[in-house]
Amino acid sequence: MAFCEQCGTPLLESALFCAGCGKEIASSAASRAMALDAARSTPGSSRASTADDFAELPEKWRQRFATIEKAGGERVRWWRWPAAKQLSTKEKRLITSNLWAFVFGPFYYLYLGLWRKAITLSLVALVLDVILSMAGDALNIPIDNFLWIVSAIMFKQCANVDYYRKTVLKRREWW
Ligand SMILES: [Zn+2]
Secondary structure, X not given: OOEOOOOOOEXXXXXXXXXOOOXXXXXXXXXXXXXXXXXXXXXXXXXXXXXXXXXXXXXXXXXXXXXXXXXXXHHOEOOEOOOHHHOOHXXXXXXXXXXXXXXXXXXXXXXXXXXXXXXXXXXXXXXXXXXXXHHHHHHOOOXXXXXXXXXXXXXXXXXXXXXXXXXXXXXXXXX
C-alpha cells in the first residue's frame, strides 16, 4: 500500500487526492494519464483527469474530492455511498455540506459551470414544490413558507458530488 508523502495517510489504490490532507497523488495522476491515452484510442469513452487539472483547485475541494473517492468515487451519490462504513461523521458532512449551494442554489451551480444540473435540479425542485403545496392545501397545512428549504437542501446535498463528477470524472450529464 502507498502512503501520502505529506502526511503519511494510507492511500486508496486509485485515489487522486490524499484522504488525510487533500494532497494530489502524483502516481495516480500518472496512471490516469496512461488510462487517458488508452481511452483516447477508444472513441466515445470519457476523458480521465490528470494532475494538471487540479493545480488551481482550493484545499477545501481537494478534501471533499478525497472523501468522495474514499466513499466509493464514481458510484457515489449523496444518498448512496458504497464505502459509507469507512467514513466518519465529519467525512460524511464533507460530502454533503455546501453553504454556498444551500444559500444560492442554482446560481452557485451556474458559477461552478454546472448549468445542465442547475436546470435539472431547478425543475425537480419546482415539481416538488407543486406537489408539496397541493398536499399542504389538501391537508390545510401552511407549507408555502417552508418550500424554499426543500430546493436549498437539494442543491446543498448534490453540489459536492456533482462538482466531483464534473471536475474529476469529466461527466457532462443532466442528472
Ligand atoms: Zn496526505
